[in-house]
Amino acid sequence: xxxxxxxxxxxxxxxxxxxxxxxxxxxxxxxxxxxxxxxxxxxxxxxxxxxxxxxxxxxxxxxxxxxxxxxxxxxxxxxxxxxxxxxxxxxxxxxxxxxxxxxxxxxxxxxxxxxxxxxxxxxxxxxxxxxxxxxxxxxxxxxxxxxxxxxxxxxxxxxxxxxxxxxxxxxxxxxxxxxxxxxxxxxxxxxxxxxxxxxxxxxxxxxxxxxxxxxxxxxxxxxxxxxxxxxxxxxxxxxxxxxxxxxxxxxxxxxxxxxxxxxxxxxxxxx
Amino acid sequence: xxxxxxxxxxxxxxxxxxxxxxxxxxxxxxxxxxxxxxxxxxxxxxxxxxxxxxxxxxxxxxxxxxxxxxxxxxxxxxxxxxxxxxxxxxxxxxxxxxxxxxxxxxxxxxxxxxxxxxxxxxxxxxxxxxxxxxxxxxxxxxxxxxxxxxxxxxxxxxxxxxxxxxxxxxxxxxxxxxxxxxxxxxxxxxxxxxxxxxxxxxxxxxxxxxxxxxxxxxxxxxxxxxxxxxxxxxxxxxxxxxxxxxxxxxxxxxxxxxxxxxxxxxxxxxxxxxxxxxxxxxxxxxxxxxxxxxxxxxxxxxx
Numbered sequence: 001x002x003x004x005x006x007x008x009x010x011x012x013x014x015x016x017x018x019x020x021x022x023x024x025x026x027x028x029x030x031x032x033x034x035x036x037x038x039x040x041x042x043x044x045x046x047x048x049x050x051x052x053x054x055x056x057x058x059x060x061x062x063x064x065x066x067x068x069x070x071x072x073x074x075x076x077x078x079x080x081x082x083x084x085x086x087x088x089x090x091x092x093x094x095x096x097x098x099x100x101x102x103x104x105x106x107x108x109x110x111x112x113x114x115x116x117x118x119x120x121x122x123x124x125x126x127x128x129x130x131x132x133x134x135x136x137x138x139x140x141x142x143x144x145x146x147x148x149x150x151x152x153x154x155x156x157x158x159x160x161x162x163x164x165x166x167x168x169x170x171x172x173x174x175x176x177x178x179x180x181x182x183x184x185x186x187x188x189x190x191x192x193x194x195x196x197x198x199x200x201x202x203x204x205x206x207x208x209x210x211x212x213x214x215x216x217x218x219x220x221x222x223x224x225x226x227x228x229x230x231x232x233x234x235x236x237x238x239x240x241x242x243x244x245x246x247x248x249x250x251x252x253x254x255x256x257x258x259x260x261x262x263x264x265x266x267x268x269x270x271x
Numbered sequence: 272x273x274x275x276x277x278x279x280x281x282x283x284x285x286x287x288x289x290x291x292x293x294x295x296x297x298x299x300x301x302x303x304x305x306x307x308x309x310x311x312x313x314x315x316x317x318x319x320x321x322x323x324x325x326x327x328x329x330x331x332x333x334x335x336x337x338x339x340x341x342x343x344x345x346x347x348x349x350x351x352x353x354x355x356x357x358x359x360x361x362x363x364x365x366x367x368x369x370x371x372x373x374x375x376x377x378x379x380x381x382x383x384x385x386x387x388x389x390x391x392x393x394x395x396x397x398x399x400x401x402x403x404x405x406x407x408x409x410x411x412x413x414x415x416x417x418x419x420x421x422x423x424x425x426x427x428x429x430x431x432x433x434x435x436x437x438x439x440x441x442x443x444x445x446x447x448x449x450x451x452x453x454x455x456x457x458x459x460x461x462x463x464x465x466x467x468x469x470x471x472x473x474x475x476x477x478x479x480x481x482x483x484x485x486x487x488x489x490x491x492x493x494x495x496x497x498x499x500x501x502x503x504x505x506x507x508x509x510x511x512x513x514x515x516x517x518x519x520x521x522x523x524x525x526x527x528x529x530x531x532x533x534x535x536x537x538x539x540x541x542x543x544x545x546x547x548x549x550x551x552x553x554x555x556x557x558x559x560x561x562x563x564x565x566x567x568x569x570x571x572x573x574x
Contacts, residue, residue, distance in 0.1 A: 008383060011376030012392070018373070019399050019453060022410040025420060029413065082288035092285055101292040107503075107559050109511025111528045112548045115535060116299035119545070123302055139295040142288065171277040200403045203513050207535075217405050224409055224518065228416075236406040243401050251394060 023240065030233035047234040057235065060219040064199060067130065067215065071137035072194035078138065079145025079194070080187055086146065087153040105143040113140055114207030121208065128210030136208040137198040144197060145190035152186035185254060192250060196243060307342055307545035342546035352547065355525040356554060362441060362516075362526060363509035366448035370456045370505050371498065373449060378460035378497070379490070382467070393461070400454040408447055408518050415443055415519065439521030447515035452508070456501040463497030464490075496565060503562035507555055527551050 004012075030048075034041025051057060082102055085092075092098075105113065117136045121128055156179070164174040180187075202217040209215065216235070223232055346352040381392045399407065414420045415437045422434040437443050467490070475485040491498075513528035520526070527547065535544040 004380060004384060007376070008380035012380045012384075015373060015377035015453070015457075016395055018450065019396070022407065022414060022450070023399065023402070025414065026406070026410040078288045078291055081284045082292075085285040085288060089281070089285060094289070097297075098285075098289055098292070101296050102288075103563065104559075105296060107507045107555070107562065109508065109528060109551060109555070111511055111513055111531045112303070112552060115531065115544060115548050116303045117295065119302045119306060119541070120295070120299040135295060139291070142291070146288070170274075172280050175280075196401050200405065202405050203532075217403070220405060220409070221514075224405075224412070228409075228412055232409065236403070236409065239406060240402050243403075244398060247398060247401050248394075255390075 026233055027237045027240065030230060030237040032230050032233075035230065047230045048238075050231060051234055051238075054231070056214075057216070057219055057231075060214050060216045063130065063213055064216040067134050067137060067205075068195050068198035071134045071141060071198045072191050074134075075138045075142040075194040076145050076187060076191045079142040079190055080149050080183075082142065082146040083149035083153055086150055102143050102146050105140045106147065108140075110201075110203035111207075114204040117204070118207040128208060129213040132208045132210070133205050133213060133215065136204050137194075137201065140204065141194035141197045144193050145187075148190040148193060149183060149186045152183045156182060185257070188250070192246065199239075199243075303545045303548055306542055307549050308339060309542050310339055310341070342542050343550070345543060346546055346550060351525070352527075352530065355527045355530045356550065358525045359510045359512075359527040360554065362444055363448070363506050363512075366445050366452075366509055367502050367506045369445055370449045370452055371502060374453055374456035374460055374501065375498075378457045378464055381457070381461050382464035383469070389465075396454050396457050396461075404451060405514060407451055408514055411443070411447060411450065411519060412438070415446070438519065439524070441520075441524065443519040444516055444524060444526075447519045448505070448509050448512065451515065452505040455504040459500035459504065460494060460497040463494045467493050496568070499565045500562070503558055503565070507558055507562065510555060511551055527554075 029040075031043050031045065032039075032041055033044035033046065082098075086099065086102065089095075114136070117132075117139065118128075121132050121135075126132060160178050160182070161174050164178045165171065169177060200217065201215075202221055205215045206218055206221075209218065216239075220232060220235065223229065377396075381389060381396075384392060412419075416422075417434040417436060417438065419438075421437070422431070425431045425435065437446075471489050471493075472485045475489055476482065480488065511528040512526060513532050516524050516526040516529050517532070520529075528551075531544050531547045531551070534540050534547060
């Protein structure tokens with residue numbers, strides 16, 4: 001093991017300070033008693049209280065959660081299927097086109113994805129709203145799920161599946177009894193990624209939403225354009241807290257599973 | 272019976288995501304292309320339909336004659352658009368270089384840190400990536416404004432006697448992009464550097480190479496796949512970025528994502544917005560292909 005050089009330590013401290021100080025300031029100023037964002041007027045939770053009576057913001061948050069939940073769930077199913085298709089079936093007609101369509105949305109600028117989906121919805125005469133935002137979010141987040149699950153499938157030991165089938169399990173049963181439990185952590189990670197991508201999206205939602213379906217990022221964006229208010233800081237702090245808690249819990253669970261697995265493996269080799 | 276179920280399941284696994292992507296990715300894309308070739312009218316939707324498949328073959332041929340490339344000529348003739356494209360590429364390229372400059376030492380130090388510390392450091396890089404993009408950009412408004420915290424701090428230190436103007440300049444955009452995309456740079460760099468065999472450096476130094484020499488001759492060449500992946504992951508989305516130039520940039524800052532947005536929402540010129548989208552994609556084709564090739568090569572090596 002190495003000791004870190006002074007330069008290494010400086011670059012770490014600088015990098016993490018850069019990443020975290022703005023977020024920290026944002027959180028601190030959400031407890032500011034003053035209406036001015038840049039002047040400290042003492043500690044107060046008044047902005048959190050005033051959030052509770054901001055019906056527009058609450059409505060938007062509710063729409064966003066529903067869209068995120070629905071789109072993440074469907075995107076996870078479709079994305080997992082796409083990952084299986086990419087890793088398990090190396091030969092089928094149009095595979096190159098399929099691979100391209102799975103990877104292209106990952107690098108596609110959001111403005112283009114948004115515009116193209118909107119034009120589709122207009123062309124087929126679909127009313128814009130909750131439904132169209134959800135369809136749009138499924139489309140781009142299923143590709144992220146596919147990539148996450150695919151990397152787990154590539155590392156997967158296929159002899160386990162072969163063993164199950166030799167013992168008489170049908171492919172479908174093998175999938176649910178052997179493959180699925182192994183790739184489940186990747187599927188859960190994919191769902192979480194899809195959920196946060198949807199929660200976070202401003203650009204695609206702005207293109208594909210209609211009257212009556214305003215998401216939280218859209219509401220925040222329109223308020224930010226009017227001026228910075230501590231209320232936005234309070235919403236942001238709540239969002240950050242929710243996401244950070246989720247990510248930390250997920251990684252702790254993962255770590256526990258890892259430790260457990262290693263212990264099992266050790267027991268198996270020694271026993 | 273069981274075999275039939277399995278065969279159907281296998282088919283379904285391919286067909287369901289395939290159809291979904293055809294309908295919601297490829298077809299929309301063709302529609303953008305089609306509309307970019309049509310004429311603007313004041314109606315809803317605000318363009319003349321170029322052709323309609325329901326009207327049969329004759330109408331299709333007739334429709335093809337109505338195609339117009341005038342939207343593209345329009346983009347070419349108006350310096351606003353050309354400048355917006357050039358400016359987007361320039362701002363994205365400079366920001367990518369800055370991100371690499373900050374991200375590389377970070378990734379390197381993470382890769383050399385004791386393994387007990389690595390998991391925590393990795394977590395700390397990933398965490399901001401999960402928090403809202405919009406909120407992270409918003410956080411900088413309070414810092415960079417003329418009466419913002421950065422200026423207050425510099426006043427307090429006595430470094431400046433009049434506020435620095437950062438909001439609304441290119442500098443603010445650089446800060447915004449570097450800040451938002453730093454995890455995208457650090458993660459692939461860390462992934463390649465972590466796998467590197469650091470005894471190679473000791474060997475080089477034993478043979479008389481200086482530390483700097485060993486770094487340039489060994490570490491940098493070995494981390495090229497990570498550098499390419501990181502730079503592409505920052506550069507490609509940065510070119511089409513909308514939120515950062517809109518919130519941190521000034522009214523004169525031209526970036527193509529914002530131009531497209533305005534063309535669509537403010538001017539309601541859907542054909543021109545579509546043409547802007549097609550050209551933006553053409554600008555990005557080269558870096559995207561480059562990125563895909565690098566990814567494919569990395570996957571080959573990984574097996």
